[in-house]
Amino acid sequence: MSDGGREGMPERSGLRAAFRGMTTRGRSFLAAGIAAALCSYLLGQADLLRVGLLLAALPLVCVVVLHRTRYRIAGSRSLSPARVSAASETRVGLRLENVSRLPTGVLMLQDRVPYVLGPRPRFILDRVEAGGLREVSYRVRSDLRGRYELGPLQLRLSDPFGMCELTRSFTTFDTLTVVPRVEPLPAVGLAGEAAGYGDGRQRSPALTGEDDLIPRGYRHGDDLRRVHWRSTARHGELMVRREEQPQKARCTVLLDTRLSAHAGTGPDSPFEWAVAGAASMALHLLERGFSVRLLTDTGTAVPGPDGAGGTEAADAAGLLLDTLAMVEQSEEGGLSAAYDALRGGTEGLLVGFFGELDEEQAAVAARMRQRSGTAVAFVLDGDAWSRGVGGFRFSDGGVRSADRLRMLREAGWTALPVAPGTSLADLWRSADRAGVHPEPRAEAGFSTTAATAPRTAAGGRA
Template sequence: MTAPADPSGARPQEDRGGARAALAGLTTRGRSFLAAGVAAAVCAYVLGQGDLLRVGLLLAVLPLVCALVLQRTRYRVASSRRLSPGRVPAGSEARVHLRMENVSRLPTGLLMLQDQVPYVLGPRPRFVLDRVEAGGRREVSYRVRSDLRGRYPLGPLQLRLSDPFGMCELTRSFATHDDLTVVPRVEPLPPVGLSGDAKGYGEGRQRSLALSGEDDVIPRGYRYGDDLRRVHWRSTARHGELMVRREEQPQRARCSVLLDTRYLAYEGAGPDSSFEWAVSGAASVLTHMIERGFSVRLLTDTGASAPDEGGDGFAGAAQESAETAGLMLDTLAVVDHSDGEGLSRAFDQVRGGREGLFVAFLGDLDEEQAAVVARMRQRVGAAVAFVLDPVQWAGGPGARPGDEAAHRLRLLQEAGWTALAVAPGSSVAEAWRRADQERVGSGPAPGTTGGWS
């Protein structure tokens, strides 16, 4: 079986080894026929029975001929795979569409398809195509589902050919595969009060003109279509050409989300673990703030950030909201535990006065790490912390945080954080609403703005 020069690269790879590969493809039936034929031929030689020898040769030759014919069969086929959708939330289904096309002048025989699928997505799908005419095509589809986020490869697709007698089966594999991205669950969050520096589109601060007067205005050259009422005559006289005042540009407010990924800060594993709750919470907050017009940034305890290059480190100001949300969700889809023991690297990434709203999802904190988080409050605007105590999560729904965790919360609250413990079974929207209620009840810290979102 061969394949055309498909521009997508989806073509089967030829097995190497020729006759050896064909013999290795003999089925149980083919091996039984071959063994029976050899045994009959030996017995015929010993006993001097010519008729038995002919029967033995027939039994032995039949599977060899089938293997040779099948190995020399040349089918020209092409395949393609389409994911719908290519990015799916954990716990939701995606459909995979496979398309097989016979681009040769001869019809194919029986084709058996098997796509390689990771076990977490379900069993490997298998399909049987009876006969594909010359130039014909067949389409099949199957569903995949995973409760665990991640990036999973689908493929390569395998074709299994067999002869009409079932004596031999040969497998051909296509070279390409596709990736299915399973992103964390995103919960819609309720809108809460906006004020101060935490505003997004339409309400944010503006880049104002200089306060000292019109002389400090930075003009630019006149462009076709500019309003003549914006012509800056003093600069025009100075430069000898028409100059206009720059337009005031709205500045998007910023939001940074810190995700604590330290392995020692969490206990348990699986979709219902505290770490997965923190990842889902970070995804929900980032998506919520992007929808409200904020520029966002994702930080981890390792010091890594997304986006990791270009600009000022925030995404959203020059990108479409859908692209920014996709970038954040793709990053969170593959985030894993780190081997770090502290949050000092994250502290170094926090730049004073430039973070805007700061939301942290934290695991277990000792005295030293609680002090590091408390110092972060001095570098950010409004600050909210969701703390997931391993002792509380080990106790199940209804459990209360341990004494040490309660002490750490008080330290953060005294430093100006809106900090609260997250109980097992709580939804992200519920925790978001509780944080807003606690912020309103306690009031803003001295010298800070009151709103956050």
């Protein structure tokens, strides 16, 4: 729940601005009054002059009275939830409180929202008594990920005769974060997993070196072989060495954001598929205890090379989703920065979401396999996307795409093509099956539902 806070209505504007707020009805009354006064002078009709003065005075009095009205109104906004996935709705609640001693007149409440979230919501409040409270709500929805500012809240005041309307705005706003859609993925056991996965996780001592060891007090049931005699003599009580700590399995999700590697825009574009796939994969592996970081072709890593292991899963998931909500296509010409950011041989699992790869970039991606344990690549099939409903234009053809996949597979990647409408869950299962047969037939590279016999995973469940 996100709360915009409680804010009072700002100070009223000048009298000149109040006159600018005169409605069409008010201007018509004023014009009719002036015309009647002129006609009374020309025709010598005193009664017509009184009528003209009444018509002209009514809107002027309404303007002055509305300008001097001292309403004290507090408003707040709440978002539930403040972070929502694309194509999902969020509820926006508006709370208005009259903290003055006078009842208000007719109020029109309007909240500013970006165009992509829909039309501006408007509410009419007939009368709010002194100390009264009104609560209204509306819903917004976006098919495009990003961060959107809601507000500021606007109040339109009007007199009982409708002669004048004044708009007064609050100053605070709230931010709605629309993250990529996340697809649930099945638990699979990838063949050829490196040490550090599942049951094969490495274990390391709490600190290295005998002098740096931090012992703890002896507990009932501790193995006497772990007694640290030097610390026991120093503290005067039995001290034992700390247990070895399990080392978390590491995973890097690589997202290719190059503008030249993706064609088209919009929620159904190849780039948005890759962003949603990276989000789904990152959350899936976080739920299974992996230490996950997001790496882009620019070399930027989130949470970072040093912060991945110490970030709680919930915080890491929120950080990754917020980052992917705002990720944009880059002007990078290649994947060299991402290759340099990979730590040699210590990445564990590497999952790449690639766009269109030319021969040079496919060679760079192939070398990335040397800096990881198990490597899985999802490569956009440019020929299939060009033939799809969206008509996205790629310069690469199907034959060249097959060559790129072959280069990755020869380097040790489990490489699968991505066609429009392909489910990431099916691709993830296919990656598991392809891990058993590192050299599948050439035509099998374009099938995401290849049959395979049941097996026992060599590694843990991912």
